[in-house]
Amino acid sequence: MFQLALDYLQETQSRVEARLVDFLPKSHSAPEIERFYRLMLDYPTRPGKRLRPALCLLMCQAFGGEAKKAIDTAVALELLQSWLLIHDDIEDASILRRGVPCLHQEHGIPLAINVGDGLHCKMWEILIRNQVDLGYDLTFQILSEFIQLSNRVVEGQHIELSWVANNTWTLTEQDYWQMCVQKTAWYTCITPCRLGALIGGAEAGELDAFIEIGMNLGVAFQIQDDVLNLVGEERVYGKEIGGDIEEGKRTLILIHLLKTCSEVEQERLTHIMDKPRGEKTADDIQHILELAKLYGSIAYAQQRAKSLADKAHQAFQHRFAHLGDSAAREAKSVFSNLIRFIIERKH
Amino acid sequence: MFQLALDYLQETQSRVEARLVDFLPKSHSAPEIERFYRLMLDYPTRPGKRLRPALCLLMCQAFGGEAKKAIDTAVALELLQSWLLIHDDIEDASILRRGVPCLHQEHGIPLAINVGDGLHCKMWEILIRNQVDLGYDLTFQILSEFIQLSNRVVEGQHIELSWVANNTWTLTEQDYWQMCVQKTAWYTCITPCRLGALIGGAEAGELDAFIEIGMNLGVAFQIQDDVLNLVGEERVYGKEIGGDIEEGKRTLILIHLLKTCSEVEQERLTHIMDKPRGEKTADDIQHILELAKLYGSIAYAQQRAKSLADKAHQAFQHRFAHLGDSAAREAKSVFSNLIRFIIERKH
Numbered sequence: 001m002f003q004l005a006l007d008y009l010q011e012t013q014s015r016v017e018a019r020l021v022d023f024l025p026k027s028h029s030a031p032e033i034e035r036f037y038r039l040m041l042d043y044p045t046r047p048g049k050r051l052r053p054a055l056c057l058l059m060c061q062a063f064g065g066e067a068k069k070a071i072d073t074a075v076a077l078e079l080l081q082s083w084l085l086i087h088d089d090i091e092d093a094s095i096l097r098r099g100v101p102c103l104h105q106e107h108g109i110p111l112a113i114n115v116g117d118g119l120h121c122k123m124w125e126i127l128i129r130n131q132v133d134l135g136y137d138l139t140f141q142i143l144s145e146f147i148q149l150s151n152r153v154v155e156g157q158h159i160e161l162s163w164v165a166n167n168t169w170t171l172t173e174q175d176y177w178q179m180c181v182q183k184t185a186w187y188t189c190i191t192p193c194r195l196g197a198l199i200g201g202a203e204a205g206e207l208d209a210f211i212e213i214g215m216n217l218g219v220a221f222q223i224q225d226d227v228l229n230l231v232g233e234e235r236v237y238g239k240e241i242g243g244d245i246e247e248g249k250r251t252l253i254l255i256h257l258l259k260t261c262s263e264v265e266q267e268r269l270t271h272i273m274d275k276p277r278g279e280k281t282a283d284d285i286q287h288i289l290e291l292a293k294l295y296g297s298i299a300y301a302q303q304r305a306k307s308l309a310d311k312a313h314q315a316f317q318h319r320f321a322h323l324g325d326s327a328a329r330e331a332k333s334v335f336s337n338l339i340r341f342i343i344e345r346k347h
Numbered sequence: 348m349f350q351l352a353l354d355y356l357q358e359t360q361s362r363v364e365a366r367l368v369d370f371l372p373k374s375h376s377a378p379e380i381e382r383f384y385r386l387m388l389d390y391p392t393r394p395g396k397r398l399r400p401a402l403c404l405l406m407c408q409a410f411g412g413e414a415k416k417a418i419d420t421a422v423a424l425e426l427l428q429s430w431l432l433i434h435d436d437i438e439d440a441s442i443l444r445r446g447v448p449c450l451h452q453e454h455g456i457p458l459a460i461n462v463g464d465g466l467h468c469k470m471w472e473i474l475i476r477n478q479v480d481l482g483y484d485l486t487f488q489i490l491s492e493f494i495q496l497s498n499r500v501v502e503g504q505h506i507e508l509s510w511v512a513n514n515t516w517t518l519t520e521q522d523y524w525q526m527c528v529q530k531t532a533w534y535t536c537i538t539p540c541r542l543g544a545l546i547g548g549a550e551a552g553e554l555d556a557f558i559e560i561g562m563n564l565g566v567a568f569q570i571q572d573d574v575l576n577l578v579g580e581e582r583v584y585g586k587e588i589g590g591d592i593e594e595g596k597r598t599l600i601l602i603h604l605l606k607t608c609s610e611v612e613q614e615r616l617t618h619i620m621d622k623p624r625g626e627k628t629a630d631d632i633q634h635i636l637e638l639a640k641l642y643g644s645i646a647y648a649q650q651r652a653k654s655l656a657d658k659a660h661q662a663f664q665h666r667f668a669h670l671g672d673s674a675a676r677e678a679k680s681v682f683s684n685l686i687r688f689i690i691e692r693k694h
Contacts, residue, residue, distance in 0.1 A: 028502075030525070036505040087464060091457035110438035110508045113460060117434060118501040120464070124471050125494045128487070136483040143475050150468040154461055155375075158383040161457045178377070 005341040008334045012054040012074070015067075019075050020044050023126055039107065039115045040122070043082040046098040049347065051221075052077040052192045054338070059196030062323055062331035063206075069134065070199040072126050073142055077192055079123035080146075084153065084187075086116035091161055092247040093277045099238040134199070141198055149191040156183025164248045167274050169258065176252050177219060185218025209319045217312040221342050223305040226251035227298060228346065230289055236347045242285040248273050252304060257288075257297040265291060302343075309343045352688040355681045359401040359421070362414075366422050367391050370473055386454065386462045387469070390429040393445040396694065398568075399424040399539045401685070406543030409670055409678035410553075416481065417546040419473050420489055424539055426470035427493075431500065431534075433463035438508055439594040440624045446585040481546070488545055496538040503530025511595040514621050516605065523599050524566060532565025556666045564659040568689050570652040573598035574645060575693065577636055583693045589632040595620050599651060604635075604644040612638060649690075656690045 024041055028034045053074030060070040088094075089102040090109055096102065104112035127146055131139040159179045163171065193210040228237050229244040230253065244251055254273070258266055269291070272284045292298050313336060323332065371388055375381045400421030407417040435441075436449040437456055443449065451459035474493055478486040506526045510518070540557040575584050576591040577600065591598055601620070605613055616638065619631045639645050660683060670679065 030506070032506045032509050033502050035509070036502060039505075083464075087460050091460055108512055109456070111505065111512060113434050113438055114501055114504050114508060117430075117467070118498075118505075120467055121494070121497040121501060124490075125498070128490050128494060131487060136487075140475070140478060140483075143471075147468070147472045147475060151465075151472070154465040154468060155380050155383060157461050158386075158458065158465075159377070159379045161461060162379050162382070165455055165458060 002337045002341040002344065004334050005337040008058065008338070009050055009054050009341075012057055013048075013050045015057075015071060016050055016053045016074055016078055017045065019071050020078060023072075023075060024122060036115070036118065039103070039111065040118050042103060042115075043086055043097070044078060044119070046100065048078075048081070048098060049345075050078065051338075051342075052081060052188060055189060055192035055335075056196040056199075058331050058334055058338070059193045059202075059210075060200040061196075062320070062328050062335070063197045063200030063202045064325070064328065065196075065200030070196055072130055072133075073195050073199060074192075076123050076127050076146065077187075077195070079119050079126065080150070080153075080187060083116040083119040083123065084157075086112055086119070088157070090116075091157075092243075092249075094239065094243060094247065096234075096238065096240050096243075099235070138199065142195060145191055145195055145198070149186050152182045152186045156181070156186075159183070160250070163250050167270075168250075169270050169273075171250055171255055173252065173255055176250065176255050179250075180219045180222045181215050184222040185215045188214075188221050189218040190214030206320075209315070213312045213315045213319070216308040216315070217339065217342060220305040220308040220312065223252050223301050223308070224343050224345065226253055227301055227305070230292065231298060232346060238347060242289065245273065245285050245288055246277050246280055248277075251301075253292050253297045253301045254288075256300050257292050257295050260295045260297070261291060305343045309339050313339050349684045349688040349691065351681050352684040355405065355685070356397055356401050356688075359404055360395075360397045362404075362418060363397055363400045363421055363425055364392065366418050367425060370419075370422060371469060383462070383465065386450070386458065387465050389450060389462075390433055390444070391425060391466070393447065395425075395428070395445060396692075397425065398685075398689070399428060399535060402536065402539035402682075403543040403546075405678050405681055405685070406540045406549075406557075407547040408543075409667070409675045409682070410544045410547030410549045411672070411675065412543075412547030417543055419477055419480075420542050420546060421539075423470050423474050423493070424534075424542070426466050426473065427497070427500075427534060430463040430466040430470065431504075433459055433466070435504070437463075438504075439590075439596075441586065441590060441594065443581075443585065443587050443590075446582070485546065489542060492538055492542055492545070496533050499529045499533045503528070503533075506530070507597070510597050514617075515597075516617050516620075518597055518602055520599065520602055523597065523602050526597075527566045527569045528562050531569040532562045535561075535568050536565040537561030553667075556662070560659045560662045560666070563655040563662070564686060564689065567652040567655040567659065570599050570648050570655070571690050571692060573600055574648055574652070577639065578645060579693060585694060589636065592620065592632050592635055593624050593627055595624075598648075600639050600644045600648045601635075603647050604639050604642050607642045607644070608638060652690045656686050660686050 024044065025037050028037065056074045056077055057067045057070050060067050085097060086103050089097055090104045090112055094102050095105060103115060127143055130142060156179055160183055190210055193214055194207045197207055197210065226244060229239065230242065232241060234241050258269060261269065269288060272280060272288060316335065320332065368388070371391065372384050375384060403421045403424055404414045404417050407414055432444060433450050436444055437451045437459055441449050442452060450462060474490055477489060503526055507530055537557055540561055541554045544554055544557065573591060576586065577589065579588060581588050605616060608616065616635060619627060619635060663682065667679065
């Protein structure tokens with residue numbers, strides 16, 4: 001169904017992991033510091049989709065560049081993902097990540113915050129090292145992309161955390177969209193594509209086309225994530241099913257449900273969602289899941305994801321019709337297939 | 348007694364704060380994001396000593412540079428300090444910072460972690476912006492200094508957090524020294540001096556002289572901090588007195604005390620120190636304080652700080668005797684005075 005995408009992700013995974021493991025420090029004369037290095041290797045080497053580095057390498061190829069020029073930048077995207085996830089898992093009091101306990105669950109919050117900070121530093125380190133192979137100008141352009149990106153991600157994260165902290169429920173689909181663009185779309189789609197295209201040799205105007213494409217695709221990705229979090233299979237998905245409800249997350253499904261259910265149901269819903277983590281019962285979670293099915297909120301979300309992904313696909317085909325050599329054509333086929341993967345994936 | 352140092356710190360404070368406030372974002376169309384910006388401004392604008400930016404600006408002047416060339420790098424040191432403190436305060440479960448409640452005490456751990464991450468990103472942003480005024484080469488050298496520095500700081504932080512997490516007490520003065528060099532000396536003294544000298548035009552060999560000088564001075568700074576934490580005045584010091592005991596910190600004072608007290612006292616001491624935060628009583632803390640006085644551990648630490656600072660002072664005078672123009676002579680006088688401030692300060 002999306003074998004082309006899976007093959008490309010698999011190939012990216014091997015290349016990115018090899019470079020990641022090569023880049024991160026492993027040995028030190030002080031055993032405590034060596035242990036720190038082992039903790040830093042944990043999240044980056046847990047099995048992941050490697051979607052972000054794949055988009056980066058793929059777009060590099062589509063614009064005529066050699067993927068190896070983009071490998072360190074792709075690794076930086078994976079390091080970004082790692083430190084964000086470690087901190088995000090603490091902020092959300094999550095339990096599982098990629099099928100095993102979150103870092104803070106195993107080593108405590110203090111050590112885990114610091115491991116995240118260590119990986120954050122390593123992200124900038126590998127980006128700065130780009131200078132050796134890519135020269136000053138391109139390295140600075142890549143750094144600027146990461147500056148823009150990281151500013152947006154922390155802002156998006158703040159919005160989402162504030163909604164939970166302040167028990168905010170008067171949210172529209174537009175609010176969800178804005179949060180999602182800041183929190184997910186930039187770092188999952190827009191910037192990875194822009195970076196690959198930039199390194200591949202795209203022009204500034206071409207880079208900007210990825211804002212709209214990546215916005216639609218990134219929000220589609222997040223919606224599918226919200227769906228899997230409710231109806232996925234834990235072993236495949238890698239996080240605890242219903243975790244978003246536990247964590248009080250404002251998903252598109254929930255926003256749709258609150259808009260369509262009765263007032264009494266609405267009240268019960270927000271009452272459950274506002275309970276602190278640990279106080280929500282299995283029945284509470286089951287109740288919300290059933291209501292979401294009853295009111296078609298899950299189907300609605302899936303439909304939205306599909307239509308956003310279609311928009312992204314059409315815009316991409318239209319905007320980059322001129323990329324016609326064999327490497328570009330191959331990359332474009334993989335990208336089309338990746339879009340399908342994004343909205344139909346199970347993990 | 349150290350008026351010259353205080354005046355210089357005061358002057359640095361005005362310049363650095365003005366640039367900090369100018370640099371950090373303040374307004375956004377989304378009220379939630381604007382609130383995030385206000386939280387990011389909190390720690391950087393709390394009254395602090397501004398020792399790190401002062402050392403940077405001062406060394407720039409000593410080596411013949413204009414301080415304004417170093418201002419953004421000095422601000423980056425203050426941003427480093429801010430994100431480190433926000434995360435450190437969570438990791439240590441601290442209560443007060445610079446006289447008022449820690450960020451996580453007021454806004455919760457999730458939002459506070461993310462504000463720290465936001466400031467971390469801003470640190471790299473201002474360093475990358477250096478390129479406009481300082482050009483590529485110097486900007487990259489500065490970035491490399493920050494890479495080295497940040498790697499060391501997280502490693503030092505890991506060592507200290509691990510000692511607490513693992514109830515490690517078999518520690519020597521040498522262990523304390525190593526942790527302190529990684530955690531404090533690099534970011535408080537070595538790198539700020541190296542950065543200022545680099546921007547001022549020093550040669551590579553001259554920069555390396557700051558490793559030994561800054562190591563001695565940085566550990567002296569930390570020891571004085573440990574002393575103030577026990578016998579300081581809360582209103583002046585800005586953190587809760589005895590907080591290090593509450594947090595289980597392995598200070599030089601404690602290591603000396605454990606080595607010199609009786610076996611029975613040793614046992615009671617580690618028993619108290621291993622209690623989780625909140626379970627230590629006021630009597631527990633008072634007991635340790637009295638024991639530290641009785642065995643001369645506080646006086647011992649003060650003596651060590653003084654002798655390290657003297658060593659740093661002599662090495663500096665000897666190594667940089669050749670810097671003789673009037674601006675350099677003035678900077679050297681301030682530096683001598685700053686060294687005194689570092690070991691005699693009350694905050």
